[in-house]
Every structure is written in structure tokens, then in C-alpha cells.
Amino acid sequence: MTTNDTPVHQLYLVTDEPACLGRDFYWVVEEAVQGGVTMVQLREKHLSTRAFIDRAKRLKDILLPYNVPLIINDRVDVALAANADGVHVGQSDMHFDMLNEMLPEGKIIGLSAESEEDVVEAENFDISYLAVSPLFDTPTKTDIKKPWEIAGLQWVRKNSTHTLAAIGGINANNIRQAATNGAEIIAIVSAICSAPSPYEAAFRLKSAMHD
Numbered sequence: 001m002t003t004n005d006t007p008v009h010q011l012y013l014v015t016d017e018p019a020c021l022g023r024d025f026y027w028v029v030e031e032a033v034q035g036g037v038t039m040v041q042l043r044e045k046h047l048s049t050r051a052f053i054d055r056a057k058r059l060k061d062i063l064l065p066y067n068v069p070l071i072i073n074d075r076v077d078v079a080l081a082a083n084a085d086g087v088h089v090g091q092s093d094m095h096f097d098m099l100n101e102m103l104p105e106g107k108i109i110g111l112s113a114e115s116e117e118d119v120v121e122a123e124n125f126d127i128s129y130l131a132v133s134p135l136f137d138t139p140t141k142t143d144i145k146k147p148w149e150i151a152g153l154q155w156v157r158k159n160s161t162h163t164l165a166a167i168g169g170i171n172a173n174n175i176r177q178a179a180t181n182g183a184e185i186i187a188i189v190s191a192i193c194s195a196p197s198p199y200e201a202a203f204r205l206k207s208a209m210h211d
């Protein structure tokens with residue numbers, strides 16, 4: 001929080017190599033960080049464990065000088081091996097209690113909430129953020145539940161004490177709506193990874209978020 005209690009919004013890049021359209025993966029991420037991304041999640045669904053760890057270590061080295069945390073999607077073993085800053089889990093992944101036992105103190109833990117029941121249950125967990133999943137419909141991830149939309153985000157804000165992240169279908173036209181209705185963290189794949197200039201895209205998204 002700033003001194004006048006205005007939330008400081010985070011711009012969270014969730015990576016997806018195919019969405020980078022054949023361009024160098026590390027170049028895309030570093031451009032995005034230089035443009036204003038403040039958190040990065042490495043989301044790899046098809047890499048071998050060894051390749052996932054190698055990619056996480058290389059990304060960690062790139063992000064370190066920028067002081068940007070690296071969060072690993074799904075895999076606590078990869079996060080530990082690469083000394084990443086945290087893990088994001090969904091409702092079918094490792095349970096919070098187990099993850100919390102396995103991760104050293106101080107690591108970031110993100111959890112997805114797909115339903116009102118998930119939001120209520122998450123009040124029992126000492127997580128770093130709760131992801132409103134998905135905020136809007138998106139072609140980037142097809143195994144999603146019904147979008148929360150803005151009214152749903154407002155409901156989550158009223159019923160959760162956690163820092164909220166919004167993900168799904170967010171772009172420069174709707175980011176401000178997400179940011180002013182309860183999401184302190186805005187998570188994005190395609191509007192950054194697939195943009196002609198990831199630098200410009202991140203810069204515009206960050207400006208639009210704060211306008």
C-alpha cells in the first residue's frame with residue numbers, strides 16, 4: 001500500500017511459449033519486464049522435468065537484477081530445484097497444506113479460485129494471493145470454468161481477505177476495470193506474449209491499469 005492506502009497494482013506475466021509466436025522466449029520475458037511487468041510465472045505444461053528446471057534457473061538469473069520474483073506453475077519440485085520465489089497452484093494441484101509444508105518460509109504461494117466455495121475455503125489458507133479464475137473468457141486456456149466477470153470479482157473482493165489476482169481475457173481495454181474492482185494483481189498471457197512489442201504492451205497495460 002502507498003501512504004494514502006491506494007493499492008499498488010502488480011502486472012503479472014504468465015508465460016506461454018506458443019503465445020510468443022516463435023520469438024525467443026527469454027527475449028519476450030525480458031522485454032516485458034523492462035516495459036513494466038513486476039512478477040513472472042513460468043507455466044510449462046509440456047516440458048520434461050529437467051528442461052523445466054533448466055528454464056526456471058535461466059529465467060531466475062534474468063529476473064534477479066530486476067528484482068522481479070519468479071513463480072513456478074504447478075510444480076513445487078521445480079520451484080525448489082531452481083530456488084524460485086514461489087508456486088502457483090490450482091484446484092486440481094497439490095493442496096495448500098502440503099505445499100505450505102514443503103516450501104521454505106517466505107515463498108510466494110498463489111491459489112486459483114474457480115467458485116464461491118473455493119473463495120470461502122481459501123480463507124483458511126495463508127496464501128500470498130488468490131486468483132480469480134478466469135475473470136473473462138479466454139482462448140488461451142480452454143479448461144476453465146464460468147468466468148467471474150466484474151460482478152463476480154466484486155463478490156470475491158467482499159468475501160475474501162486475500163490479495164486478489166485477476167486472470168483471463170485481460171487486455172488494455174479492460175485492465176482498468178479489473179484494477180478498480182478489487183484485483184491488486186493483474187495476470188496476463190497473450191496481451192503481452194503475443195504482442196508485436198512485449199515491451200510496449202507491458203508499458204501500455206501498466207499505464208492503462210493506473211490511469
Ligand SMILES: Cc1ncc(COP(=O)(O)OP(=O)(O)O)c(N)n1
Nearest residue numbers: 073088089090091112131133167187
Ligand atoms: C495467476 C494464475 N492464476 C490462475 C492460474 C491457473 O492455475 P490452474 O487452474 O492450476 O491451471 P494451470 O495454469 O495449471 O493450467 C495460473 N496458472 N496463474
Ligand SMILES: Cc1nc(C(=O)O)sc1CCOP(=O)(O)O
Nearest residue numbers: 133134138140168169188189190
Ligand atoms: C493461465 C490461465 N489461467 C486461467 C484461469 O482462469 O485460471 S486463464 C489463463 C490464461 C490467460 O491468458 P490470457 O491472458 O491470454 O487470457
Ligand SMILES: [Mg+2]
Nearest residue numbers: 074089090093
Ligand atoms: Mg495448475
